[in-house]
Amino acid sequence: MKGVAVTGLGIVSSIGKDLNENYKSLSLEKHGISFPELLGTTHRNLPVGEIKLSKSELENILQLNEGHRYTRAAMLGIMAIKDLLNSSGYKEFPKDTAFISGTSVGGIDTTEKLYTDYPKNTQNRRFIEAQHPGFTTEQIAEYFNLKSFVTTISTACSSSANAIMLGARMIRSGKLKRVIVGGSDCLTKFTLNGFNSLKILSPDKCLPFDNSRNGLNLGEAAAYLILEADELCGSRHVYGRLTGYGNANDAYHQTASSENGDGAYLAMFKALEVANLNPANVDYINAHGTGTINNDLSESRALQRIFGKVMRSFSSTKAFTGHTLAAAGAVEAVFSLLALKHQEIFPNLNFKSEMEETGLRPVTRIKSEKINTILSNSFGFGGNCTSLIFQADE
Numbered sequence: 001m002k003g004v005a006v007t008g009l010g011i012v013s014s015i016g017k018d019l020n021e022n023y024k025s026l027s028l029e030k031h032g033i034s035f036p037e038l039l040g041t042t043h044r045n046l047p048v049g050e051i052k053l054s055k056s057e058l059e060n061i062l063q064l065n066e067g068h069r070y071t072r073a074a075m076l077g078i079m080a081i082k083d084l085l086n087s088s089g090y091k092e093f094p095k096d097t098a099f100i101s102g103t104s105v106g107g108i109d110t111t112e113k114l115y116t117d118y119p120k121n122t123q124n125r126r127f128i129e130a131q132h133p134g135f136t137t138e139q140i141a142e143y144f145n146l147k148s149f150v151t152t153i154s155t156a157c158s159s160s161a162n163a164i165m166l167g168a169r170m171i172r173s174g175k176l177k178r179v180i181v182g183g184s185d186c187l188t189k190f191t192l193n194g195f196n197s198l199k200i201l202s203p204d205k206c207l208p209f210d211n212s213r214n215g216l217n218l219g220e221a222a223a224y225l226i227l228e229a230d231e232l233c234g235s236r237h238v239y240g241r242l243t244g245y246g247n248a249n250d251a252y253h254q255t256a257s258s259e260n261g262d263g264a265y266l267a268m269f270k271a272l273e274v275a276n277l278n279p280a281n282v283d284y285i286n287a288h289g290t291g292t293i294n295n296d297l298s299e300s301r302a303l304q305r306i307f308g309k310v311m312r313s314f315s316s317t318k319a320f321t322g323h324t325l326a327a328a329g330a331v332e333a334v335f336s337l338l339a340l341k342h343q344e345i346f347p348n349l350n351f352k353s354e355m356e357e358t359g360l361r362p363v364t365r366i367k368s369e370k371i372n373t374i375l376s377n378s379f380g381f382g383g384n385c386t387s388l389i390f391q392a393d394e
Contacts, residue, residue, distance in 0.1 A: 002241060011224075013324065043193075071136060072110070072220075073103060098149035104157070109187070140184070184221070206290070244274040260302070264299050286314075
């Protein structure tokens with residue numbers, strides 16, 4: 001199966017303000033984990049993947065007028081899509097370009113700052129709508145004058161992976177020809193406090209798949225892809241093909257993954273089935289790998305159920321960026337396509353020792369390898385699990 005063409009990539013994260021900067025950091029094994037400087041939190045001792053661009057700096061970069069309604073998540077999304085436009089070969093997006101964006105908290109970074117001010121300050125009431133995740137999508141679409149099909153996916157940490165999957169399915173069904181897919185999430189007090197209350201934030205840099213892992217680092221990012229039907233590609237560069245996708249829910253717990261990785265197993269199984277591939281065809285797995293005790297063991301068991309004794313090369317890139325929540329699936333889709341382009345596996349930073357239960361060992365240094373097929377996993381709260389398969393264009 002030829003799959004849906006990916007003809008553009010764009011990203012902003014704590015390891016880079018565009019595609020080139022992100023790749024440079026990955027290739028140099030340079031992480032973006034630091035302590036909060038811009039987020040107004042009392043938890044200054046918790047490491048995060050923070051993008052060191054203030055509100056005013058983002059406004060200047062995007063040339064926004066005073067009185068605008070763009071939140072931080074929207075501004076990061078716009079930055080990533082500007083980068084996407086640069087990589088796509090388009091000068092501007094055609095009028096029939098659709099937009100599917102994933103987010104978990106949308107513009108809550110703004111509403112959590114202003115909600116006590118709403119009764120007396122009528123000007124700030126323009127941000128009340130930002131509480132709804134769809135507001136972020138609509139603001140990004142307005143900036144780029146995207147008026148075709150526009151919708152929002154909010155399925156926790158699998159949101160942008162599901163946006164990518166939905167875009168591909170709509171192209172395959174003939175309902176769309178060209179669609180921007182991905183997601184954006186920014187750091188907020190709401191998410192930092194929420195994850196901290198669950199006791200799953202690490203006080204140090206996270207240790208994905210390590211026996212001594214003790215929690216995740218939150219991050220912020222935005223990342224988007226352009227998916228296109230073949231007849232629109234012309235002579236423009238194709239970064240890869242989305243050939244498989246699968247979504248499942250293990251319905252095990254509100255925040256924990258099932259012990260045997262049932263949802264993750266089903267998502268990977270379905271993605272391979274859609275792509276008409278066997279596990280042996282996969283060259284590299286970009287794992288979800290958050291660094292929490294529960295997730296990494298659950299995902300490891302699911303990987304063993306799929307791949308058996310012949311485990312494929314795998315790593316988690318969340319030690320570079322932190323867990324960027326709804327944006328994570330798109331961030332790691334971009335990283336997967338960069339791995340295809342450069343024929344490199346990006347390392348699982350900070351790893352020291354295998355988990356006693358599974359003995360799996362990820363790739364720990366950047367590695368040149370022949371790669372044709374990549375499986376990328378994104379799992380969310382509530383057990384919403386999504387797997388995507390990217391293959392080199394032939």
